[in-house]
Structures are given as C-alpha cells and as structure tokens.
Amino acid sequence: MQRISSLAELDHWKGLLPGDTLGFVPTMGALHEGHLSLVNMSLERGDKTLVSIYVNPTQFNNPEDLVKYPKTLEKDLKMLEVVGCDAVFLPTAEMLYPEGLKSRAFSFGFLGLHMEGAKRPGHFEGMATVVTKFFELIQPDFAIFGEKDYQQLCIIRHVVAGENWPVKIVPGPTVREEDGLAMSSRNLRLSEVERAEAASIYAVLSKACKEAESFNSVAELKSYCMEALNAVPSLSVEYIECCDEKELQPVRELDPKSPTRLFAAVQCGNVRLIDNLPLF
Template identity: 40%
Template sequence: MHIVHTIAELRDRLARFQRPAFVPTMGNLHEGHMALVRQAKPLGDVTVASVFVNRLQFLPHEDFDTYPRTLAADAAKLAGAGCDLLFAPSEGELYPGPQTFRIVPDPAIADILEGHFRPGFFTGVCTVVMKLLQCVQPRVAVFGKKDYQQLMVIRRMVRQFALPTEIVAGETQRAADGLALSSRNGYLSAQERQEAVSLHRVLTLMAQRARAGEAHAPIESEAIETLRQRGWKPDYLLLRRRLDLQQPAAGDDLVVLGAARLGETRLIDNIEV
C-alpha cells in the first residue's frame, strides 16, 4: 500500500486508473472501517482510503483536539484489508486557506436529528466529502449505514451536483453483544462499555414493536424513559421514513434511529425496520 500526503501525489498515483473505489474516514480505524474497505475493493480498479480529522464538522465544545490520531496503526490495518492507496493529508494541505466556500445541505434532511443537536455538522461533512471526492474522483464511494443520516445527506448531495460517483452503503458492523462499532467506543469506561449495548437493545425492541403495528408515539417515549432510567441522556429515539427521515405514513419503509449520551460519550445507532 502506498501512502500519500498531498493532492498532487494522490492524483499522480491515480492517473492510470479508471474506477477508483473510495472509503473516506477520520482514522482511529476499527473492523467496521475494514469491512467498508473490503466491500469497496471489488467495486473499482484501485482501492483508496483517506484519513483526515475534519475540523469543520466538530462543534466548539466537541472533541476535535482530543480525537485519536493513530495513523501508523490505521495504515497497517488498511494494508491488511487490501487497501491500495492511503491519502492522509494535513489540515494545511486540504484547507490551505480558510474554507469560506461551504456546501450547505437541504435543511429538510440536514437540520433534523443529528443536525438539530449538532448545528452545522452536515455543512462540515458535506464540505469535506465534496472536497475529498474532487481530490480522488472515485467512481464508487462506500459509507457505513451506522451514520444513517450522513449516508442519506451525502447521497442527495452527489445526486444534486451530478457527481460521477456511486454512493454504496455498508452494513453496520457490531460487537458480539450488538454494540455498533465506533471510534468513540474507546472513550467508554469498562462499566460504560457493558451498559452501552442497551442502546442497541432498546432500538431492537422499538423495531419489533413497530413491526407489530404499535403506535409510534408510545414506542418512542417509552424507549427514551427506559434509557433515562438506566442513566443515559437521550437526544432522540425515533421512528422515521427511510426515504427522507420524515414522519412516516402508513406503508412506508421505516428506520429507527437513536442518539444518547452515556457518561461523556455520545453514541448513535439505527435499525431498519
């Protein structure tokens, strides 16, 4: 695997390929990321991953400065998963000046759920993803379903800007007890790690009740209360229409989405119903 740190090096390496397959990451990689790389590999003629901690998607009180930077370990994992090229730019390389041009996504999908609790988050995400797509020029890019709303926002951005990239969804990877793999799981204490699986269990029960035809409002309110009683601070536990994450109507395909804070760590998860 080759590692490049500049856009010029990246483009030089990719010049002879026609169908790059791309997996963008913020590093601190785990098996969930490796699954995306393995999924991407047969979809192109070269497999590219990026590692870049994007300042634009962190709120002032969030963990940008303390977010783990583990490039050497990340590179070893990517090489083991069959990645061909790692793009690991510095902040100065990707943002050589203030990024005054931003991609502002449709508020109807970007200002709800995560966007409500993290204002401006998806503007930061869309801006860096647009920039990375312009650097790599992939024909396929793979994003995980764990960040369900992010996946949908990026799909809409790519479609509306007519970018020549197919966005492919990767299934959420989980630990044996059901906890969705996440870089932020490393922030959990041993006791919190045992409790963290409760989010997945509550979402699973919500999905089961929705499949059985129960009314959504009590499913949601009872799920929130269950987590609160276990010491969590929920932001949302909601049933939404898969198509656009709006309030569902009869017959819609559904997804249940949750975000809650356990101690100092904020976890998200979802289950398609």
Template identity: 40%
Template structure:
C-alpha cells in the same frame, strides 16, 4: 500500500492508474467496521485494476466548539497497518494545511429539511462540515464509487442526495453496520467508554430492537398508529434515562427522507427506520435499525 500526504502526489498517482478508484473516506482510529468498508470497496473494484483509496483526515469543520476535535484519537501508524492488511492500495492522509490551505469560505450547505433534523438539530453545522469535506475529497480522488457505513444513516442519505443534485459521476454504496458480539455498533468513539460503560452500551441497540419488534407486532395485528409510534419513542427515551443515559432522541422516521411518517404511510407499510443518539457518561453514541 502507498501513503500519500499531498494533493499533487495523489493526483499524479491516480492519473497513472488504469481505472478510477473506489474510495473510502474516514477520520482514522480504524476498527473492523472501517475494514469492512475497505473489503466492500475491494469487491467493487474487482479485476478492473481500479485502486482502493482510503483517506484519513480529522475534519475540523464538522466539530462543534464543545466537541472532541482536539481529543479525537489519532492512531496513524496502527491505521496504516490495518489498511495494508485489508488490501487498501492508497492512503491519502493530508495535513489540515494541505487540505485547507486557506480558510474554507466556500462550503456545501445541505437542505435544512434534512440537515437540521436528528443529528443536525443537536450538532448545528455538522452536515455542512461533512458535505464540504466529502465533496472536496471527491474532487481530489475522483472515484467511480465510494463506500460509507449505514451506522451514520443520515450522513449517508445527505451524501447520496449531494451526489445526485451535484451531478457527480459517483456510485454511493451503503455498507451494513458491523457490530460486536453483544450487538453494539462498532464506532471509533467506543474507545472512550470505561469498562463498566462498555458493558452498558448495548442498552442503545436493545431499545431499538424493542421498537423493531413492537412495530412488527403492531403491523401484524393492524394496530400501528402515530400514537403507538410516539408511545414507543417515549418508552425508549424513558428506558435509557432510567439506565443513566442522557438521550438526545429516539425516533421512528421514514427511510426515504427521515421525516415523520403519516397515518397513510403506516397503513400502506412505508419502510421505517428507528434512530437514536444518547450520551453514556461523556461518550455520545448513535445507532439505527431499519424496521
């Protein structure tokens, strides 16, 4: 695997390749969930000669003033070993000065109706930071396709919409969330959990699974309603709180736009997704399940 730190070297190297790359952007501190994205990229590249390119960059623009930018784990040596073993061809790992040589005055601001709800409500400006860095990386790598994890459900939707509205010739592929044996979604921030917290962290997926089973049962007996959905959300919030979590939200939304379902949506079986974000100790975790 070739490790590249400058934009000039990246462009020169990719111009010499026989096909446009398949791209996996990350912030590093890699785990098996990231490696699953690399394996998916390898499948998409196939036998075309297209290189699989990963990036590692901890993007300051998407961190709020009281978030963990300074303490976010940087594990470059280990990440390089993992990417090499997973079959990645190129790692682009720029410094902050390389990627942002000037203050980033030009930014990609996604529509408020999607970017200011759920995660965007609790992390103002987060999706502007994400959209800006991803768009910039897309311009530099110029991939034919890019792979993102479904754990960041809202982020995946925003990036897909950005690519469509900006007319970028990139196929966006969502990869299913990889989970530990007990169901916890793999995340770089899981490393912040104490041993006791790690054993309790499965409670987040437990409440989402409870919502999924209840929605399925209520659909089967035609009792699913806005009132019953609101009750399921409130029960999930109460359960997390009783277990010692500090939940930001547990909500059921439409898969297509993450807006609340209407009565008509529920009657016609609109595809739904349950999404949750909550703090366990000092660690904030997110997860989701399609219903």
C-alpha cells in the same frame, strides 16, 4: 500500500491508474472492523481502493469532541495494509482548505432538518464540504459510506445528485460488536462500565423494532425507548426518532407498508453515541 501525503503524490498515483475503477472510503481514523468492512467492499467492487484519514475540524460543532477524538494512525495504517488497501491519503488542513477552515453552503432539503441536523449545527455542512473536496481531488468512481451514519449517507446521496458528481454512493451495513453495540471510533473513549451499559442501546432499539406493531402510536414506541434507555445509569437519551427512509421526516403513525427507520442519539458518560435500525 502507497502512503500519500501531498497533492502532487496523489496526482502521480492517480496517473498510474488509467482505466482502473477507483473506490474511495473516507475516514477520520481510529479504524475498527466497521471501517474495514467498507474497505473490503471497495476492494471487492473496484480495481483500486483509496482510503483517506483526516479528522475534519469543520464538522465538529463541539470543540471538546474534536480535541478528544481518538488518533491511532500507525495502528490504522497497519490495519489497512493487512486487508490489502492500495493507497491511503493523509491530507493536511491546508490541502483541503487552502482559504481557511470554512464550510461552504449547501441545500440539504428536508434531510438536514431533524436529528443530527438539529442537534449539531454546522456538522453536515462541514462533512459535505470535505467530502466534495475529496471527490474533486480523488475523482473516484464510487465511494462507500456506512449506514450507521444513515442521515449522513442520505445527505451525501442528495449532494451528489444535486451537484451532478460523477461518483456512485454505495451503502455499507452497520457492523456491530458481539453484544450489538454499533462499532464506532468513539467507543474507545468509554470506560469499562460505560462500554457494557452502551450495549443497551441496541438491545432496546432492536426490541422496539421487533415489537413495533404492538405499539399503539409513534409516541408510545418512542416513550418506551426513552424510558428503557434512561433507566440505564450511564445513559441519557438526546433523541429517539422514527423517520421515513427517503426524506428522513418524522412519521406520524406506525405503518408497516412505509419504509421507516428508528434513530437514537444517546449520551453514554461523556461520549455521544448514535445508532439506527430499520423499523419497517
């Protein structure tokens, strides 16, 4: 596996790939099986796969969250080598932000109005800034993004379409622990008790989805989820939302004929966790 630490090394490595289909998986490190599933998807789909590891400061609206974000670089590199990743790009802030750490302006339409867009101001601008910078430098044929961050996935698709980036965005299904908890780098920060109680997030959301047609209204379904989750000692609900899959606008009624997803952001101790599941 090629370890790339400069723009010159990146250009040299790309120059050795004429005609090869290049897949790209952006990460912030602290890798887990969810990340590796995306890497494996890329390996199966293309000729070469490049993974980036970069903790992007501009997408953290909470400075404490940035400081505490897990960093396990040597372990990450070993995991990528084992699965057969072709190259890993380890950029510095100076490479990606030569004019300083500043996000550029985007128009996300309706996609950024609710949920993470409302609760984490500047997050999606920072994320889209670094992703488009990666697209510019790496020039992949396709890039893979996990459905756990479903709103992010939708926003990247929107940016790619709106700015005519020649890269195909491929979704990767959420990978879960045995008890249903969505795999996340932030899970490493949970205490033993918090980790056990965090499994309630999936348990409650999946029960609501399975029994969706038994609820009389969106408000009733959301209320059930909030009450069930807030009853768990370690958990505090930030939001529960039912949104259409395309524009991510909150739905007014439960319609099995309309593709809809159930979203949640939950504070577990000092760690903020998000998840989503298809409702209809």
